[in-house]
Amino acid sequence: MKIVKTKDLVFEYIRRDEEGNVEGITTALDHVDLEVNPGDFIAILGHNGSGKSTLAKHFNAILMPTEGTVRVDGMDTGEQEKVWDIRQRAGMVFQNPDNQIIGQVVEEDVGFGPENMGVPTKEIWERVEESLRAVGMYEYRKYAPNKLSGGQKQRVSIAGVLAMHPKCIVLDEPTAMLDPGGRREVIRAVRALNDVEKVTVILITHYMEEIIHADKVFVMDGGKIAMQGTPREIFSRVEKLKELRLDVPKVTLLAHELKKEGVPLPDGILTVKEFVEALDRLRSGRR
Amino acid sequence: MIRDITLGQYYQTDSIVHRLDPRVKIAATLIFICSLFVVEQAAGYVVAVLFLAAAIKLSHVPFRFMIRGMRAILFLLLITFFFNLFLTPGEAAFQVWKLTVTKEGIALAVKMAVRLSLLIVGSSVMTLTTTPNNLTDGLEKMLRPLQKCKVPVHEVAMMMSIALRFIPILLEETDKIMKAQMARGASFDEGNLIQKAKSMVPLLVPLFISAFRRANDLAMAMEARCYRGGEGRTKMKPLQYKGRDYAAYLILAVYLALCIVAGRIVPWGSIL
Numbered sequence: 001m002k003i004v005k006t007k008d009l010v011f012e013y014i015r016r017d018e019e020g021n022v023e024g025i026t027t028a029l030d031h032v033d034l035e036v037n038p039g040d041f042i043a044i045l046g047h048n049g050s051g052k053s054t055l056a057k058h059f060n061a062i063l064m065p066t067e068g069t070v071r072v073d074g075m076d077t078g079e080q081e082k083v084w085d086i087r088q089r090a091g092m093v094f095q096n097p098d099n100q101i102i103g104q105v106v107e108e109d110v111g112f113g114p115e116n117m118g119v120p121t122k123e124i125w126e127r128v129e130e131s132l133r134a135v136g137m138y139e140y141r142k143y144a145p146n147k148l149s150g151g152q153k154q155r156v157s158i159a160g161v162l163a164m165h166p167k168c169i170v171l172d173e174p175t176a177m178l179d180p181g182g183r184r185e186v187i188r189a190v191r192a193l194n195d196v197e198k199v200t201v202i203l204i205t206h207y208m209e210e211i212i213h214a215d216k217v218f219v220m221d222g223g224k225i226a227m228q229g230t231p232r233e234i235f236s237r238v239e240k241l242k243e244l245r246l247d248v249p250k251v252t253l254l255a256h257e258l259k260k261e262g263v264p265l266p267d268g269i270l271t272v273k274e275f276v277e278a279l280d281r282l283r284s285g286r287r
Numbered sequence: 288m289i290r291d292i293t294l295g296q297y298y299q300t301d302s303i304v305h306r307l308d309p310r311v312k313i314a315a316t317l318i319f320i321c322s323l324f325v326v327e328q329a330a331g332y333v334v335a336v337l338f339l340a341a342a343i344k345l346s347h348v349p350f351r352f353m354i355r356g357m358r359a360i361l362f363l364l365l366i367t368f369f370f371n372l373f374l375t376p377g378e379a380a381f382q383v384w385k386l387t388v389t390k391e392g393i394a395l396a397v398k399m400a401v402r403l404s405l406l407i408v409g410s411s412v413m414t415l416t417t418t419p420n421n422l423t424d425g426l427e428k429m430l431r432p433l434q435k436c437k438v439p440v441h442e443v444a445m446m447m448s449i450a451l452r453f454i455p456i457l458l459e460e461t462d463k464i465m466k467a468q469m470a471r472g473a474s475f476d477e478g479n480l481i482q483k484a485k486s487m488v489p490l491l492v493p494l495f496i497s498a499f500r501r502a503n504d505l506a507m508a509m510e511a512r513c514y515r516g517g518e519g520r521t522k523m524k525p526l527q528y529k530g531r532d533y534a535a536y537l538i539l540a541v542y543l544a545l546c547i548v549a550g551r552i553v554p555w556g557s558i559l
Contacts, residue, residue, distance in 0.1 A: 060511050084513050092511040099501045100508035104420050104452050111523035116513040124523045146455045160512065 001074055003168050003200045004036040004059055004090070008068035011054055011223075028054040030223035031068070036202065036216075038167065041194045043211035043231075044204045046220035047245045052204050055220065056172045059202065060092040073167055088117060091161030093171045097153035098145075106148070106156050107132070107141040113164040124163075131159040134197060135189045151182025155189050162193065168200040169193065175207060183207070208249050212270045219244060236267035251275045298415045304346035305416045308532045309425025315342075315539055316413045322546040323402050323409075331550020332401055338542050339409055348415050356411040357404060364403055371396035423447045428526050434517075441517025449505070457498060464493050 011029040014022055028051045036042050046052040057063040058070045061077040073089050075082045091113075094100045103109030107128050114124045132138040135155040145153055154174050161169055171190065175183040187210050194201045203210065211217050217234045219227040221244050227234055234241070238248050238256040248256070255269040255278070264282065269275050304312070319335070326332060343353060357364075377391030417425070427444035434440050465475065468489050475486050 062507060062511060084515065087511055087513050092508075094504065094508055094511075096501075096504060098456050099504035102449065102452065102505070102509060102512075104448065108523060112509075112514070113512040115521055115523055116515065118519045118521050121521060121523060121525055124521065128523070144455075145452075146459075164512065 002035045002071070003038045003073055004034070004202070005071045006032050006034045006058065006068065008033065009058065009065050009070060010067035011058065011063060012066045028223050032225055034218060034225065036200060038200055039198050040200055040215045041191070041213065042202045043214035043217045044202065044220060045206060045211060045217060045246060047206060050220040051223040052220045053172050056092070056170050056202070056204050059090050059170045061086045088164050089166055090168045090170055091164055091166035093154070093157050093161055093169065093174050095173045095176050097150055097157055097177065100157050101145045101153060104144060106137065106143050106145060109145065109156060110160045110163050113160055117164060127163040127165070131162040134162055134193065135159045149182060150178045151185035154178065154182065154186045158189055166199065168202065170202045170204070172204050173206070175205065175210065206246070208247050212249065219246070231270060232268035235270060297418050298348045298352055300347050302345060302347040302416070303531065304342060304412070306531070307535055308526055308528055309417050309421045310429050310526065311532045311535045312413045312417055313425050313429060315535065316410050318539055318543055319409045320406055322543055323405055326546055326550030328550050331546050334542070334545050334549045335405055339405060339412070342412050346412060346416050352415055353408050353411050356407045360403065360407055364400060367403065368396045368400050371399055419451050420448055424526060453501070457494065460497060461490065461494055464490055
């Protein structure tokens, strides 16, 4: 069974003027079909206003589709009585770390989700410890959140979701407000969750470097899915990505430009290591 | 510098008073305050002072922190003292200029001053030894019966603890906005009072907008983590009475009894 499945998903924002009359309708999502397999690492890319965050909020039943359906672990998000089950199964991490930490101490914040679910006290403590260890924040459990760095706060947020034992974690631009160091920290923690705990990850981002490890990438544009495929497939279409106003990793771009100038390099080079290997092969081939 | 501000006036140390259940401390403070107003005679105050001194000693909080709260009400204390001194009718004791000081006035003034000081120091003991978070928890649990009369106790407690959590964040933000406005030539400490108040507008407007945005984000994050009010919620750190808490209640009961006996019934305290 698919962990997340959307069918003909349409979402419209209705803009109103001060008297409440409808001023206009913005279609944020336009017939989106998407399927996510359990255990996958999915990345959703797109520039600002492409509808990627709106899409993410549908996975957690925060927004309801105007048309079409969203199924999370087989449950329709439109069914009122299933909302809490869905939110427990698909946890969500938001962009601003300050605005999603509720507790005044790290461990209390991580315990917030399980408390809401009615988990017995003893088990809450077990879950808190295990989640904090999974993101490498266990030593900070007694800290006040405002004493932590952005990357650390975001890892606490991830632990908070993890303590609810979700099957799937949706991260809505979790690194957008972080410095490069914090960004690496968070992405490392997310990848570990996917590799070790086998949690399905849906990462929404506009940083290209973060998606090269994904199993599948969806590129959004104007509320539609513009491209989908493995990172390699996506990055081999540099021209199309540029058209969608997205950056390409520098190595990929370099390889692409070299190829245009006649150097016979393969398509979709993602890392410096691959690039060096390809060059080596080229050199030994010439000899 | 704005980061170092301490919330409430919690004094971090480890003592038996710190470890007591917050409900015990809230109850003790209330009983102590009531006892001050029940007592009529000097012997009762002696009991109260001894009780307070013992609590302070056990709390390991330096005495000067207790006195700190007094500074804020010093003015109020002086006003009540002099009003009582000069304006109480009764048998004249002596005269200062045109004002008559009566015997009853002296008694009342001293009594009120002692009451107020003890009241302030007594409640300081509670706020100095209990974290704001703990206090909120204690209040929530104590007021839970009110939930039956549709008082949203859990919600109010949740709001209090979120407010506490956001104070440092908003302070930091104020600092940031102030610096941003100063960089563009705004000044916050020039001119008279009205000008100063006016210069706060460009500070408050962005602060309010950002606070609302944060509230919106936080509400979404809470809902995403299955928050749906107090019903069916379990506690990570439930409040549970331990032996020492029962002992404290017992001591409180004894104290109250002593106060009533010494302050009202036994006649040998009628110096006042």
